[in-house]
Amino acid sequence: MFSYTVPYSALATEAALVKTELMRAVESVLDSGRYILGPEVAAFEREFAEYCQAKFAAGTSTGTSALYLALRGIGLDERDEVITVPNSFIASASSVALAGAKPVFVDICDDGNMDSQKLEDVISDRTRAIVPVHLTGRPARMKDVLEIARRHDLFVLEDAAQAVGASLDGKRVGSWGHAACFSLHPLKNLHAFGDGGMVTTQDPDLIAGLLKARNHGMVNREQCDFWSFNSRLDEMQAAMLRVQLRYLDALTETRRSLALRYNDLLRPYVEVPDEGPGEHCVFQTYVVKAERRDELKQYLNEHGVEALIHYATPIHLQPAAKDLGYSALDFPKTMQHVSKILSFPLYPTLTHVQQDRVVELVGSFYQKN
Numbered sequence: 001m002f003s004y005t006v007p008y009s010a011l012a013t014e015a016a017l018v019k020t021e022l023m024r025a026v027e028s029v030l031d032s033g034r035y036i037l038g039p040e041v042a043a044f045e046r047e048f049a050e051y052c053q054a055k056f057a058a059g060t061s062t063g064t065s066a067l068y069l070a071l072r073g074i075g076l077d078e079r080d081e082v083i084t085v086p087n088s089f090i091a092s093a094s095s096v097a098l099a100g101a102k103p104v105f106v107d108i109c110d111d112g113n114m115d116s117q118k119l120e121d122v123i124s125d126r127t128r129a130i131v132p133v134h135l136t137g138r139p140a141r142m143k144d145v146l147e148i149a150r151r152h153d154l155f156v157l158e159d160a161a162q163a164v165g166a167s168l169d170g171k172r173v174g175s176w177g178h179a180a181c182f183s184l185h186p187l188k189n190l191h192a193f194g195d196g197g198m199v200t201t202q203d204p205d206l207i208a209g210l211l212k213a214r215n216h217g218m219v220n221r222e223q224c225d226f227w228s229f230n231s232r233l234d235e236m237q238a239a240m241l242r243v244q245l246r247y248l249d250a251l252t253e254t255r256r257s258l259a260l261r262y263n264d265l266l267r268p269y270v271e272v273p274d275e276g277p278g279e280h281c282v283f284q285t286y287v288v289k290a291e292r293r294d295e296l297k298q299y300l301n302e303h304g305v306e307a308l309i310h311y312a313t314p315i316h317l318q319p320a321a322k323d324l325g326y327s328a329l330d331f332p333k334t335m336q337h338v339s340k341i342l343s344f345p346l347y348p349t350l351t352h353v354q355q356d357r358v359v360e361l362v363g364s365f366y367q368k369n
Helices: 011-016 019-032 039-051 063-072 091-098 116-122 142-152 204-213 235-266 293-302 319-324 332-338 352-368
Strands: 056-060 081-084 102-105 127-130 155-159 179-183 197-201 286-289 341-344
Touching: 011 019, 019 039, 019 235, 039 056, 039 197, 039 235, 056 063, 056 204, 063 091, 063 155, 063 179, 063 197, 063 204, 081 091, 091 102, 102 319, 116 142, 127 142, 142 155, 197 204, 235 286, 235 352, 293 341, 293 352
Parallel strands: 081 102, 081 127, 127 155, 155 179
Antiparallel strands: 056 197, 179 197, 286 341
16 A cells, blocks of 8 residues: 555644543543443534534534534425535435435635635525535635525525534624534544534524434434434544644644745645635645646656545536436536636645645646646
8 A cells, every 4th residue: 555755634644632631531531431422422412512602512323414404304205306516525415305304505716615706696596505614624715605695485404414613794603594514524623433413503493303304213212203314423533533623723723834934835836726805714624726636646656655636536426316318517616716727735744844845846846847
């Protein structure tokens, strides 16, 4: 297996920063004998809600299950449509389909997030909800989306899978829409040591339904109100996530510092992800737009830098989306975007030496070519 001098991620080195506290959290759960929906899950939900400036939070097994359960909670059926973007991870759309509705896509802006100026063009009498995605940890245009949703009486579900801690005009993602969903996958800024997800909301009725829906639809051990899945967040993961949450802001600032340093150093060669007015980005992925992207990616990989593409094939062109009837001509900004995007290594333990190596190679590629 090829060994990169600058790998895309370094999860073991990140865990080492707080390993002693993580192990204490694990031992505490083991000693308690409470492994499912115990006090650690309840405490993490309270702390996470407060962090996101929301009233309530519910832990789930994955970010995808969070999206699915939140959408299912508004009673979607096959006649309904939910609008999202085509350039996200597949779960942004698959959760809509799994909840029983039809995913409908709208094109994006230069920053990769939903183009709110095109949003009303795809709203129909079947539209029930809008799922803006805070892609790469950059907040979407929530004020415009919410105003349009208000005019059309639509539910807004933030896909904040990549954006914990991001904010717009001082307001955190996870507190803008009717609800928001987060992924706690190991590659996320706040991550479990396995899978996990969260839903935040200000709505007590929605959270009450979610707490049942993530646990087989059960109110208690004796009463099941509706059929549902086991989509619970594990107690062990919650205990370790509480440790991670305490360090999240500090690690995010390190990540931001490295991202902004990348911006300064890479600006002569590629289009860098500058923040917009009022945006506080958390750079879950550091994505540039590069000419001759595929050649640059190969050059970096061959010289020890693990560069990736997030995501090379947009959702509307996936085999699973064939029945939706879209073509490569439908979303020109998305297609332009996916032809140039390239993700560089970025994580709190990335050194300046490693970062300088990435920049050096990008510069040498363009100077030679």
